[in-house]
Amino acid sequence: MSENKGYGLLKGKKGIIFGALDERSIAWRIALACKREGAEFVLTNAPVALRLGTLDGLSEVTGAPVIPCDVTDDKDVETLMEKTKEELGKVDFVLHAIGMSPNIRKKKPYTDLNYKWFQQSLDISAISLHRILHWAEKTDTLNDGASVVALSYIGAQRVFSKYSDMNDAKALLESIARNYGSRLAPRGIRVNTISQAPTKTSAGTGIKGFDGMYTFADKIAPLGNPTADECADYCVTLFSDLTRKVTMQNLYHDGGFATSGISEAMIEDLAKIYADEE
């Protein structure tokens, strides 16, 4: 955890954190930041990830119970909501930090997708946000004024070839955040996505060409790529009461990449490459 001792921004707040797999996971860093800010929460991940991962370590450090849940399974999501209420009562924030593409994993090119796997990419990475909000409402697990954040990527707006069908999944995720956000707004509940820059995690580095995407973004972004801990700090503000009227937004957390064209550093690098070729 960073030197930051916290500001008590989430004191008294309760939440559900999806997607912490190992120490590098953005959700792991967010869980530590939420703890630092005084929140209580449950941790959840797919049963298979719980077997492979190291979530018990995070559970010990944060005092958070772990509840298994495959987000593609309605029963699992409903049970998670019921168990969360038993552990904590109703919650004030939800983090969706879930993404997986079998096509990327199995190296299927975008023009030759396996459609069953494509549906799985969409189900796991995007429709799951809908399913989580649906069951949270049905089981009355969200407090009025709660804040929901899902992690996205700029592939939702622009083509990043190596990101393949995850570009489509993120576009759907952001659309669901807007549409569900409009339905929950009468209760003061906000739903946003944070569009995070490339970050060295298990899901991130699993993408072929990740190093190139990471370096490109870092060279273009005036502030450089933000780390997972910096993403966690930003996320805390969205869970806090300081952002009560921010909803249905896709918020770039990328050091300025999204609004940049080319940087001086990149121009110099390219000039060197072409000078060497001449």
Ligand SMILES: NC(=O)c1ccc[n+]([C@@H]2O[C@H](COP(=O)([O-])OP(=O)(O)OC[C@H]3O[C@@H](n4cnc5c(N)ncnc54)[C@H](O)[C@@H]3O)[C@@H](O)[C@H]2O)c1
């Ligand atoms: N790493 C990056 O470069 C980057 C950039 C922008 C956005 N994101 C997004 O951040 C989020 C978190 O990813 P990360 O980079 O921390 O990687 P990660 O691999 O640590 O997290 C992905 C998580 O999704 C979980 N998951 C997969 N299938 C699931 C299922 N069926 N049910 C429940 N959970 C399931 C995994 O177990 C894992 O914990 C993802 O949405 C990812 O797309 C990552």
